[in-house]
Amino acid sequence: MDSLPKDKPLFTPGPLTTSLSVKQAMLRDIGSRDNEFIGAVRELRDELLRVGGVSQQDGYEAILMQGSGTFSVEAVIVSAMPPSGKLLAVVNGAYGDRIVKIAQVHGIETVVQRYRENEMPSVEAVDEALAADSEIKMVVAVHCETTSGIINPIEAIGKRVAKYERCYFVDSMSAFGAVPLDLEAAKIDFLVSSANKCIEGVPGFGFCICRREALLATRGWSRTLSLDLLAQWEGLEKNGQFRFTPPTHTILAFRQALRELEAEGGVAGRAARYEENYRTLLAGMRSLGFVEYVDPDLQGYIITSFRYPEDPNFQFQKFYDLLNEAGFVIYPGKVSDADCFRIGNIGRLNKSDVEALLLAIRQVLETMRVTPAVGAGN
Numbered sequence: 001m002d003s004l005p006k007d008k009p010l011f012t013p014g015p016l017t018t019s020l021s022v023k024q025a026m027l028r029d030i031g032s033r034d035n036e037f038i039g040a041v042r043e044l045r046d047e048l049l050r051v052g053g054v055s056q057q058d059g060y061e062a063i064l065m066q067g068s069g070t071f072s073v074e075a076v077i078v079s080a081m082p083p084s085g086k087l088l089a090v091v092n093g094a095y096g097d098r099i100v101k102i103a104q105v106h107g108i109e110t111v112v113q114r115y116r117e118n119e120m121p122s123v124e125a126v127d128e129a130l131a132a133d134s135e136i137k138m139v140v141a142v143h144c145e146t147t148s149g150i151i152n153p154i155e156a157i158g159k160r161v162a163k164y165e166r167c168y169f170v171d172s173m174s175a176f177g178a179v180p181l182d183l184e185a186a187k188i189d190f191l192v193s194s195a196n197k198c199i200e201g202v203p204g205f206g207f208c209i210c211r212r213e214a215l216l217a218t219r220g221w222s223r224t225l226s227l228d229l230l231a232q233w234e235g236l237e238k239n240g241q242f243r244f245t246p247p248t249h250t251i252l253a254f255r256q257a258l259r260e261l262e263a264e265g266g267v268a269g270r271a272a273r274y275e276e277n278y279r280t281l282l283a284g285m286r287s288l289g290f291v292e293y294v295d296p297d298l299q300g301y302i303i304t305s306f307r308y309p310e311d312p313n314f315q316f317q318k319f320y321d322l323l324n325e326a327g328f329v330i331y332p333g334k335v336s337d338a339d340c341f342r343i344g345n346i347g348r349l350n351k352s353d354v355e356a357l358l359l360a361i362r363q364v365l366e367t368m369r370v371t372p373a374v375g376a377g378n
């Protein structure tokens with residue numbers, strides 16, 4: 001194990017840098033019907049509820065779903081939208097747009113409230129839409145819009161959705177496990193995230209935490225076999241098994257990742273490390289002259305979009321390649337109305353990793369002869 005290659009730290013939104021012990025936990029061949037595996041699945045489901053601050057006694061369930069995070073998002077849309085009725089999508093980034101696309105593919109009528117990618121959605125607009133249109137059956141919002149790093153007002157939106165007794169679905173892919181969220185207070189019916197985000201597992205499955213009553217209400221609605229959320233839950237409840245081949249190795253890694261989350265102090269402990277990474281990054285990038293795309297008051301500590309410097313010597317691909325050669329992986333931008341790149345603070349990284357990245361960025365800028373001063377508000 002000592003001879004494992006040292007991979008470059010991933011300053012990305014996932015897959016992420018994981019601990020050696022998480023990777024080691026996968027070095028098993030365990031049967032999908034094996035009692036040990038069934039026990040691991042039960043442990044994961046219970047623990048996920050605990051991380052979410054809810055329990056089965058409170059009426060919540062955790063469902064694991066094979067595939068990447070998008071599969072779990074799609075599972076909720078195609079399983080929990082009634083056969084008729086509209087979806088209201090609050091969109092301020094590419095992941096909100098992806099949900100609209102999913103709905104389109106399945107012929108679900110969608111009302112889109114679209115905002116700029118560094119703009120906070122309006123809670124009042126959600127209220128007004130729900131008051132005006134009783135055909136809207138579900139509202140969906142993205143918690144941390146990983147496109148920019150903005151944190152959306154999930155709890156405030158949820159209270160309006162509950163006022164009109166509609167279903168509320170939150171894509172908390174890149175936030176769950178590291179950004180505190182009170183599911184009960186936010187009136188969330190369905191929430192999804194995946195294994196390779198803030199819980200620091202490896203890719204292979206997503207999960208949904210939902211209110212049992214909301215889940216049971218979806219009987220007969222599913223438009224899909226493999227992504228049928230209710231059938232998946234019933235399968236897991238019946239014998240603890242997945243309906244179709246489970247990602248056994250990923251699940252063992254995730255069990256270890258959850259134990260490490262607990263050892264770090266749960267959501268609060270993880271949030272503290274990521275916040276420290278973010279503060280270190282922000283101070284360092286600002287001192288180099290970089291400007292963020294999102295206003296600091298709206299910005300979360302998960303991932304930050306930085307605007308390209310105005311210097312004509314700056315070319316992102318060269319910047320990326322030189323950083324990569326120096327041993328650091330950052331991420332291209334995704335916002336549609338500004339040239340940006342992104343740096344993630346999540347995964348098994350700490351302040352010293354961020355400091356090493358900042359040093360490398362300084363050296364790369366020198367190599368590229370980029371003057372580390374950028375015009376604000378470009």
Ligand SMILES: Cc1ncc(COP(=O)(O)O)c(C=O)c1O
Pocket residue numbers: 013014068069070071073095142143144145146147171172173174194
């Ligand atoms: C908020 C959000 N939603 C959905 C997804 C899609 O997840 P995946 O790429 O695992 O399908 C991501 C991925 O980063 C995300 O950040």
